Amino acid sequence: xxxxxxxxxxxxxxxxxxxxxxxxxxxxxxxxxxxxxxxxxxxxxxxxxxxxxxxxxxxxxxxxxxxxxxxxxxxxxxxxxxxxxxxxxxxxxxxxxxxxxxxxxxxxxxxxxxxxxxxxxxxxxxxxxxxxxxxxxxxxxxxxxxxxxxxxxxxxxxxxxxxxxxxxxxxxxxxxxxxxxxxxxxxxxxxxxxxxxxxxxxxxxxxxxxxxxxxxxxxxxxxxxxxxxxxxxxxxxxxxxxxxxxxxxxxxxxxxxxxxxxxxxxxxxxxxxxxxxxxxxxxxxxxxxxxxxxxxxxxxxxxxxxxxxxxxxxxxxxxxxxxxxxxxxxxxxxxxxxxxxxxxxxxxxxxxxxxxxxxxxxxxxxxxxxxxxxxxxxxxxxxxxxxxxxxx
Numbered sequence: 362x363x364x365x366x367x368x369x370x371x372x373x374x375x376x377x378x379x380x381x382x383x384x385x386x387x388x389x390x391x392x393x394x395x396x397x398x399x400x401x402x403x404x405x406x407x408x409x410x411x412x413x414x415x416x417x418x419x420x421x422x423x424x425x426x427x428x429x430x431x432x433x434x435x436x437x438x439x440x441x442x443x444x445x446x447x448x449x450x451x452x453x454x455x456x457x458x459x460x461x462x463x464x465x466x467x468x469x470x471x472x473x474x475x476x477x478x479x480x481x482x483x484x485x486x487x488x489x490x491x492x493x494x495x496x497x498x499x500x501x502x503x504x505x506x507x508x509x510x511x512x513x514x515x516x517x518x519x520x521x522x523x524x525x526x527x528x529x530x531x532x533x534x535x536x537x538x539x540x541x542x543x544x545x546x547x548x549x550x551x552x553x554x555x556x557x558x559x560x561x562x563x564x565x566x567x568x569x570x571x572x573x574x575x576x577x578x579x580x581x582x583x584x585x586x587x588x589x590x591x592x593x594x595x596x597x598x599x600x601x602x603x604x605x606x607x608x609x610x611x612x613x614x615x616x617x618x619x620x621x622x623x624x625x626x627x628x629x630x631x632x633x634x635x636x637x638x639x640x641x642x643x644x645x646x647x648x649x650x651x652x653x654x655x656x657x658x659x660x661x662x663x664x665x666x667x668x669x670x671x672x673x674x675x676x677x678x679x680x681x682x683x684x685x686x687x688x689x690x691x692x693x694x695x696x697x698x699x700x701x702x703x704x705x706x707x708x709x710x711x712x713x714x715x716x717x718x719x720x721x722x723x724x725x726x727x728x729x730x731x732x733x734x735x736x737x738x739x740x741x742x743x744x745x746x747x748x749x750x751x752x753x
Contacts, residue, residue, distance in 0.1 A: 370745040375454040375478045378502035378739050382452035382480040385498055390451045392433030398425040400432055404725055406543055406694030412460040426458035429693070431736050434481045435722055438732075445728040447484060454478040472742060478502075479716070481736035483723075488733050489669050492699045492718060497676030499714050499737045503703055506739070507748045511703045511713055513678060515641065516689030518542055519698035519718070520648075520662050524634055527657045528627045530555065531620060538631075543690050545635075552631060555623035630655050637687040641670050644685040669699065695719045699735075705747045713747060714739040 379389065398415045405413070405428065414426040427433050434451050442449065454476070461471050480498065485491030496513070503511060521542060525535045534555055541548040633651055637644050645666055652659045670680050691700045700717030716737025723732035 367745070370748070371476050371741045374506045374739070374741045374744050375476065377505040377507075378478040379452055379454055381498055381502040381505055382450075385450065385480070385494075387450035387452035387480050390434060390437050390453050391455065392427065392430055392437055392453060394427055394456065395424050396427045396433055396436075398423040400436075400726060401425055401428060404432065404695050404722065405429065406692060408543070408692045409459070414458055414460065428459045429457055430455065430477050430479060430738065431481060431693075431716075431719070432695075432722070432726075434479075434736070435483075435726060435734065438481070438483050438734075439723060439726055439728055442483075445723060445730050445732050448486065449483045450480060451483075452478075452480045476741035477738045478741060479736055479738035481734065483732055483734045485733060485735070488698075488718070488735075489665055490672055492735060493669060493672035493676050495716065495735055495737055496673060496678070496701055499701075499703060499716070499739070500677065502739060503713060503744065506744050508705070508713060508744055511705055512709075513683045513701060513703055514686060514689060514709070515683060515699065515701045516686050516691070517666070517699050518690045518696055520659075520666065521634070521687065521690075522697075523659055523662045524631070524652070524657070527652075527659070528630065530623055530627065534623070540694075543692065543694055545688060549632070552623075552628055556625055556628050557622060626655075630657075635688045637685070639685065641666075641680055641683055641685040644687070645670070648687075691715055691717060693719075695722045695725075697721050701737075705743075708747075711743055712740065713743050 383389065398413070401413055402410050402415070402425075409428050413428045415423065416425070417423050430453055434453055437451065438449055439445060456474050457477050458474050461473050480495070482491055482495060485494075500511075500513075518539075522539060525538060537551060538548065541551050630651070634648065637647050637651075645663060648659070648666075649663055673683070674680055689700065690696055691702065696717045697720045698718035700715070702712040702715040704712050714737055716735065718733075718735040720731065720733050723734060724730075
């Protein structure tokens with residue numbers, strides 16, 4: 362494909378999607394390409410963080426080339442609506458930037474500079490209806506861009522959070538499991554360690570000695586001891602982190618050594634839940650049966666799940682052809698609830714579009730109140746490639 366044809370295709374896809382989003386009442390915005398690095402490094406998750414172009418400007422500010430447009434649009438919402446209570450829909454189109462390693466550097470579906478077009482919805486009055494509506498708009502945009510055949514995969518990190526809240530374990534373990542949700546191998550290793558009576562805290566002798574010294578201390582005093590230790594020897598846990606960060610993690614490890622192990626039946630319940638995958642209504646029945654047998658009441662979240670399926674049907678989706686995956690959370694760690702992807706048949710690892718709910722993000726950016734929010738981005742290069750493959 363020539364550069365001219367590629368640009369024409371991307372412009373056509375962008376115009377088609379923006380027409381759908383503006384027709385739904387969204388105002389178009391243009392976020393800055395240069396962004397402060399800290400929010401991206403803190404909130405996007407390891408997969409994106411490790412591929413973000415970060416640099417320091419001559420004035421000493423740490424900046425990045427935006428690897429994604431959701432967070433920049435959220436910053437625009439906060440700036441234009443300081444009280445963060447107004448309902449707003451914003452759409453956008455423009456380049457994003459992510460490092461690609463190896464052969465992917467030459468892959469037209471994975472360019473280092475790529476086009477995104479999307480929509481973000483803040484303070485939708487009916488969260489579940491807004492989720493279904495946004496998925497419906499995404500399907501309309503794909504069809505308008507020339508993609509007639511695609512599948513939908515859905516997940517829900519929020520449902521997993523609700524399950525964790527019902528299982529007896531220390532809050533710090535819930536927090537760490539939530540954090541590892543997007544890294545399945547690390548998640549399952551961590552879960553196993555909680556059943557092994559502190560196995561996660563067992564390490565080299567000198568680390569065990571330090572854990573003994575820190576056990577029972579407050580964070581400030583523990584940080585002072587860690588800093589002194591770092592000054593005396595080449596302690597292997599530095600990793601570029603502050604003494605306070607290292608001390609907080611070590612205090613958790615010290616607490617883990619004294620904690621009762623996680624009951625095996627609780628770990629089995631979590632593993633069984635995360636293995637659920639298939640047609641959404643069948644998965645809903647499996648989750649209800651699994652949690653009911655464990656004496657766990659998830660009726661509220663499951664009722665919402667049922668209503669969401671009905672609303673997605675009203676948006677034109679054949680839910681018997683959709684797929685629910687309990688372990689699916691997309692790759693952005695700011696997602697807090699329902700997530701979805703539109704995938705070309707046979708190319709499930711290369712989503713044409715994806716998005717979901719991120720109710721916690723705005724408060725991490727300094728919003729004074731919680732801001733229910735969700736959004737979706739279309740991957741223009743992949744849509745163009747899929748259109749060519751389909752002869753469109």
